[in-house]
Amino acid sequence: MKTKKLLYITNGITGSGGLERVLSIKASMIADGFDYEVHLLSLNEEGKETFFSFSKNISFHSFSVSGNPVSYFTSYKNGIQKIINHIQPDIISVCDDGLKGFFLPKLIQTDSKWIYERHVSKLIEARFGQGVINKVITKVKWFLMEKLGSDFSRFIVLTDRNRKEWSTLNNLEVIPNPLSFYPGESSALDQKKVICVGKISYQKGQDLLVEAWDKVWRKHPDWKLELYGKSNEDYLNTERLKEKNILHFPPEKNIMEKYLDSSIYVMSSRFEGFGMVLIEAMACGVPCISFDCDYGPSDIIIDNEDGLLVKKESTKDLADKLLLLIENNDLRQDFGKKAKVNVQRFEQSIIAQKWDNLFKRILQEI
Template identity: 30%
Template sequence: MKILYVYQTLARYGGVERVLVDKMNYLTSHYGYEVYILTRDQGSHQIPFPLDERVHYDDLGIRLHTQYAYKGVRRLWTKIKLQCLYEHRVSKKIKEIKPDIIIGTDVMPARSLLRHKGRAKLIIESHSMYRMTYAEPTKNPIKLFLNFMAFRAYRKADMLVSLTEGDAEDWRKKNHNKRVCVIPNVVNLNTTGRLSDLSQKDVIFVGRFAKLKGIPFLMEIWKKVQTRHPDWTLNIYGDGEDKEKYADIISSLNIIVHQPTKNIHEEYCKNSIFLQTSISESFSLVIPEAMSCGLPVVAFDCPYGPRDIITEGKDGFLIPQFDVDAFVDRICCLMENLELREHMGKNAVRSSRRYNADSIMPQWQSLFSKIQE
């Protein structure tokens, strides 16, 4: 079976990129599928994760982002030219590869792939939530048209794969998709051979300094926690566009900011509690990552990821969204009770195993067989 993935770029050291590489490697090594990946804007960037040499990789050389070097009419004209070039090159590659199944991950490929897929079955992966990406109210006629085209493309796919039940329900009810299923992400779980002993007075947060990650709530929460437990430290692993905005408040609190690291599991194992304050998540890879290191989790019950991953009171706490005081109380409860941390930590390790490749990838194999019947 020939499987073709179409994606923007594998240049970023991000969650989606890691998941795609892991899945392609597994499909090749465990099932013997002939796997291809076409990127649009890779350029000279290296792929940050190890890609199996049996996976056929090619970049279309579109570099769509170069349109932003211009303004006004010239930018629009450049964008149209690059999109036409993309249509031509992706069509040519599909004819060369002759895939049985094509998997797209964003709107632009979805529309193009519907036109050029030939006899191949088209699967769309919803790595971004329906409500956050396409359902935002707008009166801009261009955006309204693009939204309409996006909705239409997703309805016409042979299958739309969502990461969570909440997102899947949005696609079914609001976009009237008749072919939707849920397959969670493959997660890069802990393989260090060790777990946190949960004795350190350290709490960890992993995420960008960005609005969607709820950084203002994190700062407010930690300020209140620190009044009750000034001997505990919050370790933040992340970077982002808003980092400097919080420099003053971070310097006034017991917070240490670290650069993102490839060895994040080693850092999880040095902490005793994991926090997530996101306003929204399409899945949240970091929660099962932390769980696999034995950490109990405290997270806002935001749409949609945490609710699917955390079992309330068993391996973590789900906090009503934006309820800062409840969030603080749960953190302090864990800080004050080592036995509770250990109990939840053991459950967290077991819960995380649902997301290893051996559990998730058979679901993909089953889907491939089903849509080809």
């Protein structure tokens, strides 16, 4: 049987964000473990080094897009069409959380089957401090996404709760993200460290975490909060946090070592698409505390069994739960052991098989 060709289309693969991390894992496990010829297309990245490692079995493609909106969109469409004509893929999977990727099935001439992968919540468009005009623009974007989403053979979301955001679509399927790693060892949970990984931003809510940490730090000044991720100093001045034992570090390639050296993971996001960092921490035997935000944490953490869910954006509750795990070593150890077991449902081979089954079903459809 002829090897089927799979093409992923995304904005970029050289960054240190969650989408790049997930794509490096997912595309690599498909290329290495199954009989697919895997291609990956990104924009403006010719010759650039990737932050995460990708399989050598993947073929990479990139082209330049720039200029005013008309020029950009024209070069975007023509560049993708040219590469698709060359590759002749059987399946195209669009991994672009913006609006432009939704138009591709209408713009591109191909017999390929189309998949759309949604990695974030719709709420990513509803940014802090939006005025009336921007709110209207956001509503229009959501409307267009719903209408255009039906052009894909499948529209993939990460959790069951994510389904609720796309109520008009009947092509939805849920496939969660795979684990990045599953080390044989676990954290001893004896270091006085709490860790949070993610870009310093309104979405990730580190401002709420800093507010909650004030209560924790005053009671336990020997504990540290470590933040890993890109920083926007206009949003949160990380230099001023050291006095409260809050330390900021840039994105870390070997983040597994940092999890293994921590005792609690905390997620303070206002909204999420999934929560990759939660399953990574749990794989290292680290108990997690998270706001019960839309969407992801409640699909990953089993509250009061392997971690704790907190009322969304309640800094008081977040502080109280942090203090509970800091002051109760036995509970911390129990949660950590159960987290490492429960997170195995996201193991790479399990998730890879879900994708393989999906590809086979789509290719059989007329």
